Amino acid sequence: MARPTDWRVLGLDSDPIPQDPDNLYIWAKSYHDYADQVARALSGTNGLLNDPALTGWLGASGQAFKDACLPFPGMLNTAEDAYRGVGDAWDDFSKQIRTLQPQFDSCLNQATTLLQKMKADGGLSDEDALACATSDNDAVMYDRMHAKHMENSSTLGPAGFENALDALSAYRAGFDPLRRQVVDLCGQYTGAKVKCENALNDAADLASKIVKSAGATGTNSMNFDDRFSSRGGNLADLVLSPDAALGLEDSMFPTQGTDPSEISWWWTSLSQPERDKLILEHADLVGALDGIPCLDRDKANRAVLDATRSSVNARIAYLLAHIPPTDGRDYPNPEFDSWNKELDDLRAKQAGLNSVYDRLNNHPDQPPAFLLGLDTAALGHAIVAINNPDTANNVVTYVPGTGSKLGNIAGDISRSDAMVGAAGSGPGFVTSSITWVGYDAPQNIAKDSPFIHYATDAELKLYDFETGLRMTHQGPASLNSIIGHSYGSTTVGFAMRDMGLPVDRVIFVGSPGVGVEHAADLHIDPAHVYIGAADNDPVANLPLAENLTQLPSNALNALGWATGLSDYNVHGPFGQLPYNPEFGAHTFKVAPGALWPPGAAHSQYWVPRSDSLRNIGAIITGNQPS
Known part of the structure; x- marks a missing residue:
């Protein structure tokens, strides 16, 4: 799926919604198929456990078999929910991408048309037209046009200069509603990603429960597979593949410069355990984001402060233990000067x-x-x-x-x-x-x-x-x-x-x-x-x-x-x-x-x-x- 690559006219460094909805649908179908397989295994297991030949099996061996098998239906039911949850998450996300991508592209097409009009009517180069379109005030636009005019490289004569400037100002104002629409679309896109990630996390939690109920101590699916196989099971990898997330968690984390209103919306959409986890694992990122509440930023930045003080103290101690030799020289000594500058x-x-x-x-x-x-x-x-x-x-x-x-x-x-x-x-x-x-x-x-x-x-x-x-x-x-x-x-x-x-x-x-x-x-x-x-x-x-x-x-x-x-x-x-x-x-x-x-x-x-x-x-x- 070919996507537009140049989004600078809307103030974006890259495609804001690059996912391929067809690939997401393939992921969704794969996990739905897994869920169907687990459902069939669950049906077969229930049929086996209810077979009169087994229910009538008496004695210590019969009881041991029942004790070993009775947890399986619940585990399989949980596995089905986990796989189906992932499939539903990808399916919903795919539909959101199909809805939002044309709207983003429409904004880009309209902005590109305005950009071309600015270029033609202002006698500007591609670079100057883009600078005018993305500026926050008319001053940049005036400077660009005036420079072209003074260099005699503009296609406009002196009489057309002021008229063109007025026209370009009107064009530039046309970008504002498009950029506001893009901000709104980005909010919808973020909401879809948050919903998808939450669903994936919920599914992963379900899969982890299966592992623990099988007696394993970790979340590695092989722990469970080994135990399940030793008891006659043959269901493969109930724990979600790490590839299922496709790096979504990293892409979900806002960067410095993201609109604080979007950051605020994102943060409030998270559960308290999710916020606590991010503060613990990404304190430096959380602490730097405008739009996150004071108490949460403070908690994150105090952790950053402790780590930074330790790092700075350790580096100073290292420098003091490794003073470059001066040999009493008073002539330039670049090594010592560099050491001294860093220490200061x-x-x-x-x-x-x-x-x-x-x-x-x-x-x-x-x-x-x-x-x-x-x-x-x-x-x-x-x-x-x-x-x-x-x-x-x-x-x-x-x-x-x-x-x-x-x-x-x-x-x-x-x-x-x-x-x-x-x-x-x-x-x-x-x-x-x-x-x-x-x-x-x-x-x-x-x-x-x-x-x-x-x-x-x-x-x-x-x-x-x-x-x-x-x-x-x-x-x-x-x-x-x-x-x-x-x-x-x-x-x-x-x-x-x-x-x-x-x-x-x-x-x-x-x-x-x-x-x-x-x-x-x-x-x-x-x-x-x-x-x-x-x-x-x-x-x-x-x-x-x-x-x-x-x-x-x-x-x-x-x-x-x-x-x-x-x-x-x-x-x-x-x-x-x-x-x-x-x-x-x-x-x-x-x-x-x-x-x-x-x-x-x-x-x-x-x-x-x-x-x-x-x-x-x-x-x-x-x-x-x-």
């Missing part, structure tokens, strides 16, 4: 892992903490919630900026604790504050922070996380806020601008810019956008000067942003300065902050009993700041 990285991550472990386990006097994400890839990442966001009335996600990473997370977690304290608590009133170090933040304020790719790379991760919080929340909807500090505000702003995070309130503190000219461009009511900027915060104030020579000396000393920023005038490196009145957001009261040491004010928004912390507490609980 591991020690930083070790410190972060220990900080996370400490907050989770050693502070009974503070609100409980939950681990919603953890890995040591690149800079290392962790997501730590104070109080359970699934049951809290108010939920705030804190996104830190330059310098944030796993190794430095202790200070960021303390800020979440401070926000929970500022929010207050009472019977039936709980605030959860989440430290989200879920992206690779810039590490150097001069070399890294002026670049936007750190923010754009984090957009989808942040969107999925916030969407997952909505999907797993229990009871009435919570008031969800997000707060970005320093470059973290840029990361939040870009995600709000390009994806529209599902939050009720947005807070920017110490911000160098959030990627837009006006709060209204953030896909949220500007009345719910709040800005905090300390007078002595050099990051928040840097862009106000006409050029660098007019900056306060402490700002220059603290930042060192002497390259590439002198022509921003009243704009920051990432757009309009948020607390500029023209930005159109609420500015709340913040203490001026310390002048010394240089840059200190940039990190003082969470000082206990400060105006800024009090106002942040008011905002995240639905109140107005001063």
Whole structure:
């Protein structure tokens, strides 16, 4: 069965429904045939056991024969149910595939037709047309067309440029309903796979019971066959073939990037024993999925934390036991430099892992903490919630900026604790504050922070996380806020601008810019956008000067942003300065902050009993700041 291979126009890497329904039907028929054979064996066994010649067999030998044979009918009946259950599962799945495949293909055909129209009307190459079709906004489309126009490689003249751009915008909008339909179809397909897998598992459980009732200790069918043959039986392999599953379990497990609503639906469709098994066997995968409830993610990630700490500690011990020889040399030594770089990285991550472990386990006097994400890839990442966001009335996600990473997370977690304290608590009133170090933040304020790719790379991760919080929340909807500090505000702003995070309130503190000219461009009511900027915060104030020579000396000393920023005038490196009145957001009261040491004010928004912390507490609980 030939299937379409290029699904990129719908945002898919490959065929979302590649199974051959004919092959599935063959599997179904095979197992139904097995079930029929077992049914005939069951009928023959019952006839034999009810034969008067046997029922009248008296004495010890007759009783021994009856004792040996009496379990067989029940075992055969269970075997028939197992085989028939597998056949029914494959048959149902085959029918679902036959129903869904034409619908997927129809969406692809319609999208391909739109793509060809975009290519023709825009004078675009295949690559550019595909980029326009799969972009989330018109900017990409404009850039592609404009580049072609400026290169004189477009088939359009200047007069046709704007008309073509309008036409392409209309075509691009036509992809949206098709992609929504594909998402719905993927949900139906996932449901069919879940149902099939559950049926296969039920059948496997039945087959395992046969083995145990025959006296075997394992689930290997040969254990039972040997015993059954020794008693005169000849029924082959009652335990399901491993090939029966066809790798369905692996394909069922969602990957990072799967829509959190689909993950939530999948997780709730599982039984509690199934969830427990996945947490036990795939803790790293479960813990990383947005759309899985807090308590389950926490359980999985605590297991990941324990394993990761052990692994990191063991690697550090190994490195310390195998120090490369230096021979007192002061000239370049690549082997030692590589060793030292790895050791420094591991020690930083070790410190972060220990900080996370400490907050989770050693502070009974503070609100409980939950681990919603953890890995040591690149800079290392962790997501730590104070109080359970699934049951809290108010939920705030804190996104830190330059310098944030796993190794430095202790200070960021303390800020979440401070926000929970500022929010207050009472019977039936709980605030959860989440430290989200879920992206690779810039590490150097001069070399890294002026670049936007750190923010754009984090957009989808942040969107999925916030969407997952909505999907797993229990009871009435919570008031969800997000707060970005320093470059973290840029990361939040870009995600709000390009994806529209599902939050009720947005807070920017110490911000160098959030990627837009006006709060209204953030896909949220500007009345719910709040800005905090300390007078002595050099990051928040840097862009106000006409050029660098007019900056306060402490700002220059603290930042060192002497390259590439002198022509921003009243704009920051990432757009309009948020607390500029023209930005159109609420500015709340913040203490001026310390002048010394240089840059200190940039990190003082969470000082206990400060105006800024009090106002942040008011905002995240639905109140107005001063």
